[in-house]
Amino acid sequence: xxxxxxxxxxxxxxxxxxxxxxxxxxxxxxxxxxxxxxxxxxxxxxxxxxxxxxxxxxxxxxxxxxxxxxxxxxxxxxxxxxxxxxxxxxxxxxxxxxxxxxxxxxxxxxxxxxxxxxxxxxxxxxxxxxxxxxxxxxxxxxxxxxxxxxxxxxxxxxxxxxxxxxxxxxxxxxxxxxxxxxxxxxxxxxxxxxxxxxxxxxxxxxxxxxxxxxxxxxxxxx
Amino acid sequence: xxxxxxxxxxxxxxxxxxxxxxxxxxxxxxxxxxxxxxxxxxxxxxxxxxxxxxxxxxxxxxxxxxxxxxxxxxxxxxxxxxxxxxxxxxxxxxxxxxxxxxxxxxxxxxxxxxxxxxxxxxxxxxxxxxxxxxxxxxxxxxxxxxxxxxxxxxxxxxxxxxxxxxxxxxxxxxxxxxxxxxxxxxxxxxxxxxxxxxxxxxxxxxxxxxxxxxxxxxxxxx
DNA sequence: AGGAGTTTGTGAACGCGAGAACAAACCGGA
DNA sequence: TCCGGTTTGTTCTCGCGTTCACAAACTCCT
Ligand SMILES: NC(=O)c1ccc[n+]([C@@H]2O[C@H](COP(=O)([O-])OP(=O)(O)OC[C@H]3O[C@@H](n4cnc5c(N)ncnc54)[C@H](O)[C@@H]3O)[C@@H](O)[C@H]2O)c1
Ligand SMILES: NC(=O)c1ccc[n+]([C@@H]2O[C@H](COP(=O)([O-])OP(=O)(O)OC[C@H]3O[C@@H](n4cnc5c(N)ncnc54)[C@H](O)[C@@H]3O)[C@@H](O)[C@H]2O)c1
Numbered sequence: 001x002x003x004x005x006x007x008x009x010x011x012x013x014x015x016x017x018x019x020x021x022x023x024x025x026x027x028x029x030x031x032x033x034x035x036x037x038x039x040x041x042x043x044x045x046x047x048x049x050x051x052x053x054x055x056x057x058x059x060x061x062x063x064x065x066x067x068x069x070x071x072x073x074x075x076x077x078x079x080x081x082x083x084x085x086x087x088x089x090x091x092x093x094x095x096x097x098x099x100x101x102x103x104x105x106x107x108x109x110x111x112x113x114x115x116x117x118x119x120x121x122x123x124x125x126x127x128x129x130x131x132x133x134x135x136x137x138x139x140x141x142x143x144x145x146x147x148x149x150x151x152x153x154x155x156x157x158x159x160x161x162x163x164x165x166x167x168x169x170x171x172x173x174x175x176x177x178x179x180x181x182x183x184x185x186x187x188x189x190x191x192x193x194x195x196x197x198x199x200x201x202x203x204x205x206x207x208x209x210x211x212x213x214x215x216x217x218x219x220x221x222x
Numbered sequence: 223x224x225x226x227x228x229x230x231x232x233x234x235x236x237x238x239x240x241x242x243x244x245x246x247x248x249x250x251x252x253x254x255x256x257x258x259x260x261x262x263x264x265x266x267x268x269x270x271x272x273x274x275x276x277x278x279x280x281x282x283x284x285x286x287x288x289x290x291x292x293x294x295x296x297x298x299x300x301x302x303x304x305x306x307x308x309x310x311x312x313x314x315x316x317x318x319x320x321x322x323x324x325x326x327x328x329x330x331x332x333x334x335x336x337x338x339x340x341x342x343x344x345x346x347x348x349x350x351x352x353x354x355x356x357x358x359x360x361x362x363x364x365x366x367x368x369x370x371x372x373x374x375x376x377x378x379x380x381x382x383x384x385x386x387x388x389x390x391x392x393x394x395x396x397x398x399x400x401x402x403x404x405x406x407x408x409x410x411x412x413x414x415x416x417x418x419x420x421x422x423x424x425x426x427x428x429x430x431x432x433x434x435x436x437x438x439x440x441x442x443x444x
Numbered sequence: 445a446g447g448a449g450t451t452t453g454t455g456a457a458c459g460c461g462a463g464a465a466c467a468a469a470c471c472g473g474a
Numbered sequence: 475t476c477c478g479g480t481t482t483g484t485t486c487t488c489g490c491g492t493t494c495a496c497a498a499a500c501t502c503c504t
Pocket of ligand 1: 099141329
């Protein structure tokens with residue numbers, strides 16, 4: 001599925017901008033909860049930890065939702081970004097692999113408030129099927145097809161060991177899931193129309209380690 | 223601390239390359255465990271999920287560790303990358319906030335094998351101090367200074383609620399920690415010499431949701 | 445030794461994103 | 475109505491990262 005220019009709402013938002021929209025949304029939610037009705041691009045940029053010029057350019061891809069000389073209406077902009085991202089309604093999500101990490105994810109309350117709803121927890125280990133995590137029964141992995149179909153699940157989360165991740169991904173793709181969030185430290189092979197995002201703790205730490213080593217290299221190898 | 227060109231090993235590796243080196247390292251470890259002695263850039267690129275030209279350019283920043291017409295010696299390249307990243311020895315790490323996520327992190331065995339060692343688990347809640355997670359005592363947050371000093375900790379992980387994250391970061395910076403991995407959904411304010419990397423599950427899911435919405439938009443708003 | 449085949453390392457072109465800078469647009473007061 | 479102050483939306487420029495393409499270098503076979 002290559003980038004196709006659709007007739008209406010024809011703007012295709014740069015990937016770098018898409019990755020920042022959730023940050024802006026989070027900042028706007030915080031501002032709204034604090035009772036702020038209006039904010040300038042500078043204020044919002046500080047709250048989001050970015051440059052204000054970059055913020056304005058990002059928002060300009062969505063449309064002209066600000067007022068010159070005034071700023072942005074917090075609740076209005078918040079809704080517009082949420083609509084653009086697609087989190088004005090909840091997305092059903094399945095989590096596969098209910099071990100250490102999968103349980104933490106299932107217990108994470110930030111899901112619900114940010115546009116997602118966990119509809120199933122699946123695990124291949126029968127010993128896990130007794131458990132109830134975060135009020136949800138852990139079910140056999142074989143029920144993936146049925147659940148994905150019944151709830152029209154488009155997004156799947158993989159929290160299994162690395163060796164099982166490719167198999168799980170294949171099964172997910174087979175039942176129509178087209179977006180995967182992968183926590184297993186392995187490269188997934190999927191069709192081009194399926195989006196995969198990976199979260200790898202070890203990689204993040206190793207990037208930090210690289211810079212850390214550089215900071216202290218002056219005294220090393222004496 | 224601006225980028226300073228040091229006399230020897232003068233190359234400063236592009237940030238995009240630094241972020242991929244851990245992926246190459248992981249692929250090399252897998253190849254090594256499979257008994258592969260030599261691999262071409264094409265093979266390694268497939269294993270790492272990247273373009274082979276990009277892989278070669280990335281590796282060229284480290285030096286010329288390959289042999290034309292042959293490829294790369296897996297174990298030799300593995301060591302060179304590990305050395306460049308700085309994970310030939312273990313980095314001591316502290317985890318703050320031993321809730322759902324912090325416990326999962328503490329139990330994660332991938333730490334040890336990838337160059338990191340958890341030296342302390344800290345939590346502000348006295349009720350947590352009874353617990354032993356992954357064989358490590360959960361200690362009061364106030365012991366951060368002592369532990370950071372005793373173990374020369376340079377890397378800290380924040381897994382507290384968002385409201386506490388900035389305070390925790392300030393304390394970490396105060397005791398000499400210069401690299402922070404932040405799981406709390408908030409923007410951290412730290413001095414320029416401190417590196418912060420953030421992992422935000424909700425943002426990843428929202429990015430997926432954006433693309434997912436685009437995929438199915440043809441039938442929507444009928 | 446020489447040549448065919450293979451693979452690395454890198455120069456060059458290209459596209460995207462970041463940031464500065466500024467004109468256009470809005471508000472409020474006189 | 476006009477004018478000064480403010481802030482957005484956009485244009486322009488620059489630097490970084492990706493990718494192509496190919497010469498250089500190595501192996502192996504004859
Ligand atoms: N725990 C962490 O903090 C952490 C951090 C970073 C990455 N990871 C990665 O996340 C993944 C999960 O980590 P974890 O610590 O939760 O591991 P875990 O062993 O505690 O849990 C894995 C779960 O997956 C289930 N499983 C195994 N094969 C399966 C299959 N084919 N189908 C369905 N379920 C299956 C197991 O029964 C188990 O319950 C691993 O790949 C790990 O490398 C974990
Ligand atoms: N659970 C997840 O899967 C998940 C996913 C994404 C993001 N997060 C984020 O990670 C963070 C932790 O999530 P969680 O589910 O583990 O929350 P949690 O409430 O289970 O755990 C938080 C822990 O932090 C401790 N804490 C609070 N204030 C502290 C302080 N000032 N100093 C030290 N410790 C303190 C609490 O006592 C508690 O043990 C949150 O910010 C959450 O938004 C969690």
